[in-house]
Amino acid sequence: MPKRVDHTERRTQLAEAAVRAIDDRGLEAVRLVDVAKAANLTTGAVVHYLSSKDDVLMAAFDQVGLRSVVRMVETRGQDVVDRAMAYLPHDAETAREWRVFLQFWGRGVSDPAFRAKHRDGYEAISAALARELEAAGAAQPDVVADATIAIVDGIAVRVAMEPEAWPLERMRRTLAAALVPLFTANGQTGRT
Amino acid sequence: MPKRVDHTERRTQLAEAAVRAIDDRGLEAVRLVDVAKAANLTTGAVVHYLSSKDDVLMAAFDQVGLRSVVRMVETRGQDVVDRAMAYLPHDAETAREWRVFLQFWGRGVSDPAFRAKHRDGYEAISAALARELEAAGAAQPDVVADATIAIVDGIAVRVAMEPEAWPLERMRRTLAAALVPLFTANGQTGRT
Numbered sequence: 001m002p003k004r005v006d007h008t009e010r011r012t013q014l015a016e017a018a019v020r021a022i023d024d025r026g027l028e029a030v031r032l033v034d035v036a037k038a039a040n041l042t043t044g045a046v047v048h049y050l051s052s053k054d055d056v057l058m059a060a061f062d063q064v065g066l067r068s069v070v071r072m073v074e075t076r077g078q079d080v081v082d083r084a085m086a087y088l089p090h091d092a093e094t095a096r097e098w099r100v101f102l103q104f105w106g107r108g109v110s111d112p113a114f115r116a117k118h119r120d121g122y123e124a125i126s127a128a129l130a131r132e133l134e135a136a137g138a139a140q141p142d143v144v145a146d147a148t149i150a151i152v153d154g155i156a157v158r159v160a161m162e163p164e165a166w167p168l169e170r171m172r173r174t175l176a177a178a179l180v181p182l183f184t185a186n187g188q189t190g191r192t
Numbered sequence: 193m194p195k196r197v198d199h200t201e202r203r204t205q206l207a208e209a210a211v212r213a214i215d216d217r218g219l220e221a222v223r224l225v226d227v228a229k230a231a232n233l234t235t236g237a238v239v240h241y242l243s244s245k246d247d248v249l250m251a252a253f254d255q256v257g258l259r260s261v262v263r264m265v266e267t268r269g270q271d272v273v274d275r276a277m278a279y280l281p282h283d284a285e286t287a288r289e290w291r292v293f294l295q296f297w298g299r300g301v302s303d304p305a306f307r308a309k310h311r312d313g314y315e316a317i318s319a320a321l322a323r324e325l326e327a328a329g330a331a332q333p334d335v336v337a338d339a340t341i342a343i344v345d346g347i348a349v350r351v352a353m354e355p356e357a358w359p360l361e362r363m364r365r366t367l368a369a370a371l372v373p374l375f376t377a378n379g380q381t382g383r384t
Binding site: 102108115123146147158162180186 | 217218219220291294295296297298299300301302307310311314315332335336338339341342343344345346347349350352353354357362365366369370372373374376377378
């Protein structure tokens with residue numbers, strides 16, 4: 001079914017263009033025409049795949065969430081600090097994702113649809129990490145998963161908001177200070 | 193100079209009304225008239241003290257930041273988990289402050305004035321906490337301060353976005369799991 005594959009690919013292409021357009025113009029100001037330009041397509045083509053601005057934003061949100069899941073799989077077996085670094089804004093692409101993600105948080109506090117998507121994404125990541133920790137024999141895997149995610153998010157906010165004050169070395173030092181004692185206290189060496 | 197005191201009081205009253213109005217209507221949608229209604233004043237009175245919508249937003253941001261500083265002073269000497277709980281969205285007022293604060297993050301990624309205010313606020317809190325830790329003989333006080341703030345922020349985001357999934361007990365358990373090993377590893381018992 002080649003047509004179906006094309007459809008999925010085109011939606012992904014549009015979602016990635018939407019992430020770039022949101023980062024350039026802001027979540028509230030961005031228009032369908034900005035997404036079309038970022039995707040090198042006509043506005044008509046955007047509307048064909050994603051019928052409204054809210055659909056475009058949701059597709060962008062899904063795209064950022066998907067990257068998180070991919071990152072989780074790709075970094076499995078790595079040391080917990082290396083793994084957490086992959087989630088932080090450590091290069092141009094992850095910095096852009098976080099700037100966009102922070103705008104989704106801002107929107108989510110007053111928009112139930114965005115909040116629900118946020119909750120579902122976090123529940124999935126949190127449950128997957130807790131399962132890994134449990135399989136590795138960690139004490140209180142659910143709590144360690146919650147704490148680990150909070151540490152990454154809390155540092156990511158600082159880096160996204162104050163990039164010039166947070167070089168890679170400060171990210172890594174803060175992650176290590178918070179994650180290593182947490183993992184050690186729960187019977188883990190740092191590899192998950 | 194009673195007139196001057198009145199002026200400061202009126203600005204504080206307006207900033208508090210702005211926080212409520214932003215929470216009710218959202219940072220982008222809120223209008224001066226909403227702030228006036230929340231403050232039981234005329235729009236003219238609002239404009240007299242805060243000349244534009246951006247001034248109102250900045251005053252609200254300052255007000256939320258001020259609460260953070262007050263909380264830091266008020267909780268000095270408490271156990272670190274109790275102290276961190278005071279920062280989390282643990283009651284109606286702190287939940288509202290976080291919902292508003294998350295919208296300022298969203299705005300900050302694309303607005304240098306908001307980002308600068310964010311950076312200044314975090315630098316002040318971080319430096320104050322590091323000084324306390326240093327005075328208490330903690331190892332690497334700057335890093336412990338960064339990690340502590342990240343842990344609180346990361347948990348606060350989850351609570352603000354998923355309040356029904358984060359009762360007080362889950363907040364406290366996650367804080368304890370992350371903060372107690374961090375403080376112990378750096379020669380602290382948990383009191384700061």
